[in-house]
Amino acid sequence: MRSRRDFFTGAAALVGAGLVSRAGAATLPEAPIMSSAATQPPPPPPNGRPYNPVVTLNGWSLPWRMNNGVKEFHLIAEPVVREIAPGMKANLWGYNGQSPGPTIEVVEGDRVRIFVTNRLPEHTSIHWHGQRLPNGMDGVTGLTQPGIQPGKTFVYEFVARRPGTFMYHPHADEMVQMAMGMMGFWVTHPRNPAQHRVDRDFVFLLNAYDIDPGSYTPRVNEMLNFNLWTFNSRAFPGIDTMNVRRNDRVRIRVGNLTMTNHPIHVHGHEFEVTGTDGGWTRPESRWPEVTTDVAVGQMRAIEFIADEPGDWAFHCHKSHHTMNAMGHDVPNLIGVDHRGVAEKIARLVPDYMVMGDKGGSMGDMEMPLPDNTLPMMTGQGPFGGVEMGGMFTVLKVRKDQKPGDYSDPGWYRHPPGTLAYEWKGEPPAALRKQDAGGQSMPAANAPEVEVTVRKPTGHQGHH
Amino acid sequence: MTRYTSSPMLRAVATGALAALLGGCASFSPDGGLDAVSAMTSARTGQDLQLTQAKHDSGATQAEVARLLGAPLTADGAVRVALLNNRGLRASLAGLGVAEADLVQAGRMRNPGLSFSRMSGGGETEIERGVMFDLVGLLTIPIRRDIEARRFQGAKLAAAMDAVRLAADTRKAWFNAVAAAQSAQYAEQVREAAQASAELARRMARAGNLSALDGAREQVFSAEATAQLARARHQATAAREQLARLMGVWGAQTAFTLLERLPDLPAAPRDGDNVESLAMRQRLDVQLAKLDAQATARALGLSKATGFVNVLDAGYVNTSKTGAPREQGYEIELVLPIFDWGGARVAKAEALYMQSVHRTAHAATSARSQVREAYSAYRTNYDLARHYRDEIVPLQKKISEETLLRYNGMLIGVFELLADARAQITRVTASIEAQRDFWIAETALQAAINGSGGSAAAAASVVSSAAGSVDAAAPEH
Numbered sequence: 025m026r027s028r029r030d031f032f033t034g035a036a037a038l039v040g041a042g043l044v045s046r047a048g049a050a051t052l053p054e055a056p057i058m059s060s061a062a063t064q065p066p067p068p069p070p071n072g073r074p075y076n077p078v079v080t081l082n083g084w085s086l087p088w089r090m091n092n093g094v095k096e097f098h099l100i101a102e103p104v105v106r107e108i109a110p111g112m113k114a115n116l117w118g119y120n121g122q123s124p125g126p127t128i129e130v131v132e133g134d135r136v137r138i139f140v141t142n143r144l145p146e147h148t149s150i151h152w153h154g155q156r157l158p159n160g161m162d163g164v165t166g167l168t169q170p171g172i173q174p175g176k177t178f179v180y181e182f183v184a185r186r187p188g189t190f191m192y193h194p195h196a197d198e199m200v201q202m203a204m205g206m207m208g209f210w211v212t213h214p215r216n217p218a219q220h221r222v223d224r225d226f227v228f229l230l231n232a233y234d235i236d237p238g239s240y241t242p243r244v245n246e247m248l249n250f251n252l253w254t255f256n257s258r259a260f261p262g263i264d265t266m267n268v269r270r271n272d273r274v275r276i277r278v279g280n281l282t283m284t285n286h287p288i289h290v291h292g293h294e295f296e297v298t299g300t301d302g303g304w305t306r307p308e309s310r311w312p313e314v315t316t317d318v319a320v321g322q323m324r325a326i327e328f329i330a331d332e333p334g335d336w337a338f339h340c341h342k343s344h345h346t347m348n349a350m351g352h353d354v355p356n357l358i359g360v361d362h363r364g365v366a367e368k369i370a371r372l373v374p375d376y377m378v379m380g381d382k383g384g385s386m387g388d389m390e391m392p393l394p395d396n397t398l399p400m401m402t403g404q405g406p407f408g409g410v411e412m413g414g415m416f417t418v419l420k421v422r423k424d425q426k427p428g429d430y431s432d433p434g435w436y437r438h439p440p441g442t443l444a445y446e447w448k449g450e451p452p453a454a455l456r457k458q459d460a461g462g463q464s465m466p467a468a469n470a471p472e473v474e475v476t477v478r479k480p481t482g483h484q485g486h487h
Numbered sequence: 488m489t490r491y492t493s494s495p496m497l498r499a500v501a502t503g504a505l506a507a508l509l510g511g512c513a514s515f516s517p518d519g520g521l522d523a524v525s526a527m528t529s530a531r532t533g534q535d536l537q538l539t540q541a542k543h544d545s546g547a548t549q550a551e552v553a554r555l556l557g558a559p560l561t562a563d564g565a566v567r568v569a570l571l572n573n574r575g576l577r578a579s580l581a582g583l584g585v586a587e588a589d590l591v592q593a594g595r596m597r598n599p600g601l602s603f604s605r606m607s608g609g610g611e612t613e614i615e616r617g618v619m620f621d622l623v624g625l626l627t628i629p630i631r632r633d634i635e636a637r638r639f640q641g642a643k644l645a646a647a648m649d650a651v652r653l654a655a656d657t658r659k660a661w662f663n664a665v666a667a668a669q670s671a672q673y674a675e676q677v678r679e680a681a682q683a684s685a686e687l688a689r690r691m692a693r694a695g696n697l698s699a700l701d702g703a704r705e706q707v708f709s710a711e712a713t714a715q716l717a718r719a720r721h722q723a724t725a726a727r728e729q730l731a732r733l734m735g736v737w738g739a740q741t742a743f744t745l746l747e748r749l750p751d752l753p754a755a756p757r758d759g760d761n762v763e764s765l766a767m768r769q770r771l772d773v774q775l776a777k778l779d780a781q782a783t784a785r786a787l788g789l790s791k792a793t794g795f796v797n798v799l800d801a802g803y804v805n806t807s808k809t810g811a812p813r814e815q816g817y818e819i820e821l822v823l824p825i826f827d828w829g830g831a832r833v834a835k836a837e838a839l840y841m842q843s844v845h846r847t848a849h850a851a852t853s854a855r856s857q858v859r860e861a862y863s864a865y866r867t868n869y870d871l872a873r874h875y876r877d878e879i880v881p882l883q884k885k886i887s888e889e890t891l892l893r894y895n896g897m898l899i900g901v902f903e904l905l906a907d908a909r910a911q912i913t914r915v916t917a918s919i920e921a922q923r924d925f926w927i928a929e930t931a932l933q934a935a936i937n938g939s940g941g942s943a944a945a946a947a948s949v950v951s952s953a954a955g956s957v958d959a960a961a962p963e964h
């Protein structure tokens with residue numbers, strides 16, 4: 025007998041069915057569990073209407089069962105341990121072994137039945153963000169349904185009417201449950217697989233956690249002070265690269281379930297926003313961008329031809345979102361001379377090391393950190409430290425990346441003459457203009473403020 | 488009124504007095520009572536009192552004092568110096584000589600006197616010659632000797648009490664001085680941390696990275712730490728001077744150095760089961776009270792036996808109130824039983840005896856209470872000191888390690904790192920204080936068992952009714 029798992033050849037991490045109960049086994053579809061945080065290459069749909077599957081970055085798609093023409097899925101809401109990046113794990117709440125949960129892929133017009141079993145310690149629900157559906161299937165606790173109590177299973181059933189990009193998440197104690205990672209991606213493919221067809225279709229959610237350095241469980245009563253900014257609950261260098269073949273048409277779909285907006289930026293290419301929350305954008309409404317802001321609760325699909333080979337940065341452009349946990353009240357020591365003081369401090373704190381006097385970069389310093397804490401900016405590239413964390417990954421465009429091959433091709437080899445290099449000659453004297461320009465509304469008695477420019481002399485090495 | 492000439496009691500007294508007179512005179516002991524005091528002190532402090540008689544104040548004593556002060560001073564060394572060198576104790580020991588002289592005097596007849604008078608007037612001259620003999624003195628010699636012997640014994644107990652108390656006070660002062668010196672050192676480190684913060688803040692302000700408000704906040708830490716250091720240094724000086732006073736040192740002797748650290752805690756606290764019975768055996772104030780009860784018992788017996796010897800004013804030998812000299816004394820009178828056959832006197836003697844019995848019981852009850860309290864303090868301070876050593880300080884160390892890890896990750900800044908360093912130093916200082924408090928409580932417990940309960944415990948006694956161990960104070964007839 026072929027089980028759903030057989031379609032996931034190579035997806036050894038997919039483990040046994042989590043059946044809810046023997047009595048329910050006859051009527052409930054299998055609930056596969058994923059134990060790996062690696063990107064699972066997409067299988068073609070084994071039955072039902074054909075579609076071109078998406079690739080969930082550091083995630084997977086949920087297998088289904090066809091039951092009298094209805095696609096039946098089984099989601100289990102449960103506590104999980106998610107690897108945020110190598111060296112850091114988090115106690116989260118998710119679905120079927122991971123947070124975010126598996127991507128649900130259906131085709132326009134599919135009748136979909138989703139069994140939701142609650143193995144959380146409190147009631148939950150699922151809201152199908154962006155879908156047109158009967159009101160009673162909208163998953164808002166108290167408003168359209170009672171909460172799914174622990175141990176109970178609810179069934180949602182509707183027709184996936186509108187093709188596009190969607191999300192799912194609880195609408196029950198949602199501040200806590202979303203802070204704990206309860207969310208997943210949903211793609212409704214067009215009925216015609218040729219429509220909007222692309223060669224590579226990457227999807228991921230934007231999410232954020234507040235995990236105190238040295239701890240494992242996110243703080244749930246957090247409003248805006250999140251300290252881990254993630255794609256699919258992964259932080260760089262734990263985010264897989266997006267590996268494409270040169271001249272592939274690439275789509276990247278992003279859903280934002282954080283509490284702030286994220287200007288998503290790609291290097292080396294312009295793209296167009298081809299999909300929004302409301303569906304596909306009309307071609308005449310599109311304009312080229314290199315950054316698109318994905319606001320809170322929004323989904324965006326961007327598309328471009330990956331015609332520039334190389335390793336291209338892809339990241340949120342809020343610079344503190346490309347950092348891992350960092351202190352907000354760390355004093356600014358840029359340009360502060362530590363001579364004498366450092367020795368004094370070292371007498372009291374023997375392992376003390378001066379940091380921040382030349383900027384925030386920790387360079388190649390390797391210092392012990394609290395348990396389960398990602399360094400602020402790490403990830404090694406072919407030329408050294410990438411000095412990034414959080415919402416950062418790399419778009420790898422290669423001419424010989426086979427279709428359907430999502431494996432990492434390694435670092436880009438720059439053709440001769442295409443790499444920045446050091447100038448070895450004499451630097452010219454800088455010409456400076458002293459006039460700062462006029463003021464349209466000068467103050468009557470503006471005090472003279474004197475700020476002295478301090479330049480690093482290169483003789484401040486107290487490390 | 489015919490019986491008085493043939494009173495057998497009076498005859499008995501007179502015969503006893505003559506026998507004592509003929510039995511030979513009392514003489515001075517070779518050590519003046521010091522050996523007994525030294526033995527009592529040694530049994531309770533581990534230090535004897537030799538070489539402390541004023542007339543033997545030789546170079547040897549000063550040499551030993553100099554030797555002890557020359558090396559880093561231990562607690563035992565400080566006690567030894569105090570016992571050798573404290574002038575207050577020497578004054579107290581000199582009291583022994585006074586008591587012994589009284590004892591010897593009491594065993595001797597007053598010298599017979601000769602009187603001669605010549606009166607002239609009105610042409611006549613009258614010459615009288617007489618020989619006077621102290622008959623009353625003769626009759627009361629045995630009584631006086633008995634009383635003086637007890638007073639001498641009391642003086643020895645009192646001197647030993649002084650010595651034991653001095654030893655205890657000196658030990659406490661030593662622990663205080665060492666701990667205060669250690670705390671002052673740590674206060675210096677705190678100031679160093681605060682100064683580093685302040686200096687960094689100044690440089691940040693110079694680089695344009697710190698507002699005047701935040702700058703002032705960092706400066707005030709440093710300024711406060713300087714004030715704390717001044718206080719801590721004075722504390723160290725005061726504690727050291729207290730020790731110097733108790734050791735009776737002056738001049739160049741005050742340059743002594745102390746051990747750098749307090750002794751480690753003992754591996755286990757001593758058991759508290761037998762401290763009360765130990766105290767009943769060893770406490771000098773209890774023994775003094777017993778001695779007094781014995782004396783009044785003798786007086787009672789005497790009053791009952793004769794009715795005519797009044798020794799009732801033989802004073803209760805006061806357990807010395809601090810500051811005031813001990814009061815003691817007695818008066819003996821021989822009365823002629825003409826109008827009063829002594830019934831009232833016997834009643835008064837009985838009342839006085841009961842008074843001394845109650846005093847003894849009170850001393851015993853207070854002593855038991857004091858020693859229980861002292862043991863509680865000892866045990867609590869032991870547990871606290873161990874708690875600091877095994878729990879609080881290691882936890883603070885863990886906090887500091889974790890703080891440094893957070894600094895490494897740029898999760899916190901250098902000011903938080905320095906604030907943690909200050910917190911660590913503060914907790915280490917608290918730990919030292921807990922260790923000091925243990926050793927002081929240990930000394931207080933020793934004093935409660937062995938001496939008179941120490942200066943603090945002396946104020947604790949209130950009237951109590953339950954009798955303690957007063958068997959030895961029963962009348963002796």
Ligand SMILES: [Cu+2]
Nearest residue numbers: 286340342345
């Ligand atoms: Cu962002």
